[in-house]
Amino acid sequence: MSAHPQLSIEEVTKAVDYILSLKQMKNDDQDLLPLEGVLTFKEHLNSESKGNYVLSASYIEKGNKETEDAEIPVNEYVIFKSETQESEEVNK
Numbered sequence: 001m002s003a004h005p006q007l008s009i010e011e012v013t014k015a016v017d018y019i020l021s022l023k024q025m026k027n028d029d030q031d032l033l034p035l036e037g038v039l040t041f042k043e044h045l046n047s048e049s050k051g052n053y054v055l056s057a058s059y060i061e062k063g064n065k066e067t068e069d070a071e072i073p074v075n076e077y078v079i080f081k082s083e084t085q086e087s088e089e090v091n092k
Contacts, residue, residue, distance in 0.1 A: 041080060056075065057078075061073075
């Protein structure tokens, strides 16, 4: 059963072509982390920053091996906020 029977073949083809065009370029300048281990957030300790961090993880879903350019980039983000809050900021 089709997931979107109301769409024409032409519309589905355009959507698939667009999704597959989102393939990301490899950036060798990125700081990469190991796949396993412990991550310590300590860059804020010598500054006035409260220690909020954004952790980004991404990979390439290989897709169907028989389809050309079937790779799809997947990105996930987790925001770590400071455990300390000033009393004036609690209800904001």
